[in-house]
Amino acid sequence: MEDEGSFFERERDRLTGEITSGFEELLSSSNNLNRKLEEVLGMTREYETIAALWRSFHELMRGQKDDVDDSRGEPQGLPGTGGHIITIKPGSAESDD
Template structure:
């Protein structure tokens, strides 16, 4: 008494091979999708790094200019620093 599958149906072994092969293929598809997503995210981070480098260079240049700039404001007695509210602006033609 031998139990065998009918000739038109694949055996259990062949069915398992097909099922496992399909499962492995789906796993590779998922891996490829996740790998592509990771690559896109890494490219975004790299792009942001370049943008921040440009801004950092700009601030560094500004800092160097401000550091090298010597104060050239000549404060006379009774006058304040412009922009602080203590600066008096004289208008033309006004008589005091």
């Protein structure tokens, strides 16, 4: 009878060890998943910031395109892009370079 009791206790200890190991693995996997989710959420926030920056840039460029020089009837470009139009006021010999 004592052999059966010791077998039961050994089997119980083995199964308890397996369960404990399984829970530790589950906890580790859970922590890893949480870290990955936090990374994804952080990247999403970064993309929102970049998207807002590009949206502002697009609106600025659209505003520049919509500005029309009334005297020439042509849109003004941005300096340094080759499309910037310099107007010379009548009676003035110098330009705004």
